[in-house]
Amino acid sequence: MTDTLTQEAAAYFFPPTDMPSIPVLGEHSRYPVRRIFCVGRNYADHAKEMGVEVDREAPFYFTKSPFSIVESGTTVPYPSGTADYHYEMELVIALGAPARNVAVADAGGAVFGYATGLDMTRRDLQLAAREKQRPWDLGKDFEKSAIIGPITRSDCFAVREQIIQLNLNGARRQEARLSDLVWTVEELISHLSRYYELGPGDLIYTGTPAGVGAVVSGDTIRGEIEGLEPVELAVGDAK
Template sequence: MSGYLFEAPEIKSIPVRGEDRSYPVRRIFCVGRNYAAHAAEMGFEVDREAPFYFTKSATTLTHTGATIPYPPGTSNFHHEMELVLAIGAPAFRVSPDEAMSAIYGYCCGLDMTRRDLQQAERVKQRPWDLGKDVENAAVVGPITKAADFGAVARQRIHLDVNGETRQDATLDDLIWKVEEIVSHLSGFYHLAPGDLIMTGTPAGVGAVVAGDRITGGIEGLDPIELTIGDAE
């Protein structure tokens, strides 16, 4: 007997390119409004005071190639294509230069969002959990090690729905660069292996419906694919 009252939750993990073992996921942090054009399309101006964050439960993690049900409680389910950082070493109060050594690798990610619920809670100055911490809504591709990916620079990031391009930008459009994000976040958390950081989405987010097929990619990383199924 395990000593638990019921079966313990599965540890979610991500395959790593070139490795037999997978990357176990501990926590998922997400950076909000980290591309100026996306902030503008959401009706906000971006400043350089500090990045801000929300979180998703590790249980929301879903692998590329999945078909997920259209989630309950929404009629405006949005795609957000993102670069995801995978932390591979402890990081607490590190400088931007030190932060790079804590990054194990990178992967493509989708931050799927119940936009109507997010916006309704935002108007009331309430947390975004109903809009963001959604089952199956942290979709990821395989991880590429940082040394194999190289510097985060002008790599293209893009997303199509049913073959039509909706998001198309480059990673140098990130307002807060990856080393700045890790450094800043490490001032509030003891970052550790297993922590993911979704770095924000470019402009062009939009709604999807049952039957839609989402494909996306970042130059140098394995692409991502998701199909939206019927509501449960």
């Protein structure tokens, strides 16, 4: 047994990082995060405020590392490399079953549950990349940029016309209804499943309503969706 353990330990040059995971409401077991897909421009009013139009032919995506996940209630430092750090409040889908080339009518069966989430963004870097038609990685995929609340299982929550909202320092900044989504939960899962073998551990951040804006050190954020646990974040000083 000792030799086996020694061989296993020697298989890595350094200890591997633990798998990120999220609490599930009312349960001891946690949800391990494998991948994070994010949907761009999925509320028409947000696309308008960003000076672009919704692509109604098909949704489009960017990704975040699973290691960008941060649980609700955390204080995160103001990130490096930006002077325009923005909040984006979103509904998050957590998948619990394989989905490959799944039809829209069957896509709901792949859902494990839902959560509230914040897609924190280095907006100045994102817009600079967009202007040059480059990927958004520097603006979107960075440490502690995917904040998420506890997951509520899908048998306890159904997406309808619930209000999605965000308060910054107690003042309302974003408000819409989930029925305003350009691409529905089922449409997103079906479309993504044409290009990826989706499955347990995959999260889909479904896009943000209008009203995004900047935060500074000392700010507090609270995002809510009726029927789900809220997501909260405090912004600390830059490292």
